[in-house]
Amino acid sequence: MSTFRSSYKLKASSVTLGIALGIIGLGIVLRIAQYSTNRSLAMDEALISLNIVNRSFVELTQPLSYNQGAPIGFLFSQKLAIQILGNNEYALRLFPLAAGIIALLVMYRVANSLLGTAGMLVATGLFAICGRLVYYASETKQYSSDTMIALILLLVAYKCLEAEPHPKHYITLMMSGIVSMWFSHPALFVLVGVGASLACDQLLKPDQRRLPWLGITFLAWMINLGVLYFVTLRSLAANSILIDYWRASFMPMSLWQTPAWLLNAFLALFQNPVGLGDPSAAMLGMVVFVGGGVSLMFRDWRRALVLLTPFPVTLLASYFEKYPFGDRLLLFLVAIVLLLIGEGVERVRSLVSKVNAQAAFGICLGLVAFLLYSPGSVAAQNFLHPSLGEHIRPAISYIKEHKIDADKIYVYYGALPAFSYYTSVYGFKQTEYYVGIAARQEPAKYLADLDTISVYGRVWFIFSHTCNWCTVDEEPYFLKHLDKIAKRIDTFQYSGASAYLYSFDHAQH
Secondary structure (H helix, E strand, C coil), X not given: CHHHHHHHHHHHHHHHHHHHHHHHHHHHHHHHHHHHCCCCXXXXXXXXXXXXXXXXXXXXXXXXXXXXXXXXXXXXXXXXXXXXXXXXXXHHCHHHHHHHHHHHHHHHHHHHHHCCHHHHHHHHHHHHHCHHHHHHCCCCCCHHHHHHHHHHHHHHHHHHCCCCCCHHHHHHHHHHHHHHHHHCCCHHHHHHHHHHHHHHHHHCCCCCCCHHHHHHHHHHHHHHHHHHHHHHHHHHHCCHHHHHHCHHHCCCCCCCCHHHHHHHHHHHHHHCCCCCCCHHHHHHHHHHHHHHHHHHHHHCHHHHHHHHCHHHHHHHHHHCCCCCCCHHHHHHHHHHHHHHHHHHHHHHHHHHHCCCHHHHHHHHHHHHHHHHHHHHHHHHXXXXXXXXXXXXXXXXXXXXXXXXXXXXXXECHHHHHHHHHHHHHHCCCHHHEEECCCCCCCCHHHHHHHHHHHHCCEEEEEEECCCCCCCCCHHHXXXXXXXXXXXXXXXXXXXXXXXXXXXXXXXXX
């Protein structure tokens, strides 16, 4: 009988490992498929890339141009990539892709050590197909590496929470914390959770031999944070333009506004970037998440503290307008959310199975299917038709092929960052193009701006990153006026970008 049970457990573990490897393989395929589209740089990517391309390593330690902010370690990795592989989209997105794949592997390790079989498969599966994680694994921004670093810190921290951690674990933790701060701004929030859990664990133990190691680790982290703040974070935290841009993602000062803001902020987190889709699925995910947090607190409060602490710490930073609690800046929390959802699913299965094993299976299957439906649909859609975003390169290429020497190019202000990045690629000189004004609140100024360029016989107008939520829907607004004062000769439209050729020599009056 014991031989049979051992054989059964071995087969079950083999099946679980096979499913987990399949999930990891799927996640890798999704990320590589998105990366392989080699889409054009979007506006935010272009802004950070212009800094990376045009600055030296030393200059990258100074405040970035175009109101950009990124960890120095990330910037150095990107600079090194283009120096080795050349200045191109594949090189600029290689480190984010590697970070996305590594994060997937580490997620499995963490989930497997923390959760039961069902919870591990759910958490890893949702992580593998999460639309935002897939997308940002091939974007020239630091959000993919933020996620990877958060998971690595969790893995290292859990080693230190073992029954008899070795001093080498604390040395690894100390070095991981120091390096992570230079590669990821929100790594600090994860480290606070790690530090709080380890400190409580050591203080509650009769044997406190490891406490000095922990003190040395914390001291090293504080010194490192002080240096980091002086070098880069000080100027970034004082950037009023970035603060204004993220204003809605800062927790309000007013106490009576806070509960509603928190509910909306967490609902938004579960919809995007966690990616559970519509509000009903996001709300269910929140309930399972809370249940998972409570369950883990009772089962292993030390590991629960590591996972839960980053949320109030990030909210506190948001309250003081130091870090926005919203959108892509919360991508580092996605893994933690999914781990606690996995714990919640596992707890539901465990409780219901005490009454009826078949009912437990059915309820968990329905719960997981509901949570997986939206991210699974998005993953399938993106795999069949990968997102190209603001794919301006074909429009620029089209202008290059069809432009005659006398033609002028009018660059819509939203398209300028990407257009600037590609000017050297396509050989455009600054005298060949005119940059349009930005007048979102006073659209009449656009018309006057267009009238000034009518002195040229033929003008190409290129649009990307258009503002359709402004006072007017800007691209149609431009075209309506141009169709009145000039003759449209040519049109080229692609994903997120367009080009139009107008002749002012044959103006229609």
